[in-house]
Amino acid sequence: MDVYAVIMAGGAGTRLWPLSTKEKPKQVHKLVGENTLFQDAVRRVKSLVGLDNIFIVAGAGHVPELKLQEPDIPNENFIVEPSGMGTAPCIGLAAIHLESLDPKSVMIVLTADHHIGDVGSFREALLTAIEVAEKGYLVTLGIKPNEPSTGYGYIEHGHILDTEWEHDVLNVKRFTEKPDFENAARMVKSGKYSWNSGMFIWRVDRILEEFRDQMPGLSEQLGKISKAIGSHNYKKVLEESWKYVPKETIDYGIMENASNVAVIPVDIGWSDLGSWSSLMEILTADENGNVIRGNHIGVDTQNSLVYGGERIIATIGIKDLVIVDTGEALLVCNLNHDQKVREIVNRLRESNN
Known part of the structure; x- marks a missing residue:
């Protein structure tokens, strides 16, 4: 068969x-x-x-x-x-x-x-x-x-x-x-x-x-x-x-x-990689609990996901954040609220962005 x-x-x-x-x-x-x-x-x-x-x-x-x-x-x-x-x-x-x-x-x-x-x-x-x-x-x-x-x-x-x-x-x-x-x-x-x-x-x-x-x-x-x-x-x-x-x-x-x-x-x-926090659980974190993709400089930065490209992302004194920079858009949100990203997408659709 x-x-x-x-x-x-x-x-x-x-x-x-x-x-x-x-x-x-x-x-x-x-x-x-x-x-x-x-x-x-x-x-x-x-x-x-x-x-x-x-x-x-x-x-x-x-x-x-x-x-x-x-x-x-x-x-x-x-x-x-x-x-x-x-x-x-x-x-x-x-x-x-x-x-x-x-x-x-x-x-x-x-x-x-x-x-x-x-x-x-x-x-x-x-x-x-x-x-x-x-x-x-x-x-x-x-x-x-x-x-x-x-x-x-x-x-x-x-x-x-x-x-x-x-x-x-x-x-x-x-x-x-x-x-x-x-x-x-x-x-x-x-x-x-x-x-x-x-x-x-x-x-x-x-x-x-x-x-x-x-x-x-x-x-x-x-x-x-x-x-x-x-x-x-x-x-x-x-x-x-x-x-x-x-x-x-x-x-x-x-x-x-x-x-x-x-x-x-x-x-x-x-x-199902249905959120930034679920992606963070899979990727390897550094000694401060941060998952970094891209060019990042951090001071007092803990338990955060920073996802970018060549442009430097600098963070100071932050905790439990998701920061995603694609060049076309920038997302900054609390790690515990990342399920609400869909609401942002819906608003962008409503405004034709």
């Missing part, structure tokens, strides 16, 4: 503004090491499926940069979304392209903007997930929580499905929206929950079956697009059908009410 990896490479990553923008989102930046987040995502699955079986879904404006970063991925493996409509249409679009190759193939769905520290354990978990998916389950990798985070959705574990696999594989009782702190603490203490990573593994025919049952409107448009794949009018049909595609996440649109859903809890050093 063929196995394909689909990497969702859209999204603006607004919480990492001003570095991450609509034109150049966080996945095309070298945030953690020598590679961009997108390149790391490709390298993590290349040894499992091969470059020919890696498909990328992104907006037309991002595809040229992504092709430059991974030139060995075949051109035809880049699937263009006319506009970002959430993960459900994105995954559905990829699924119909894979259906045209092999409807019984296994589809690994990943994102281009996450960090995974333990790549070996990640690959081992994927191998188990592929085996489970071959039996008809919709599989997700659940992240073992290390704190009562209110920034992620949670997955409640049910009973163990089978003991034949290398990892624990449990059925999913329910998906829970992002909780308040009290409920998050309760769930983490119980040991019966994982964070929702947004990584999925399933057979192509199974996920398309769920689209037909749960999102018939989207399924109808996907059917029209599917018939045009490989034809001269594919782009026209895609753009016309996309006008009627609902904006929805795969979690709400499919997973919450799907049948035969399994979770594999994993500890793989995962982060």
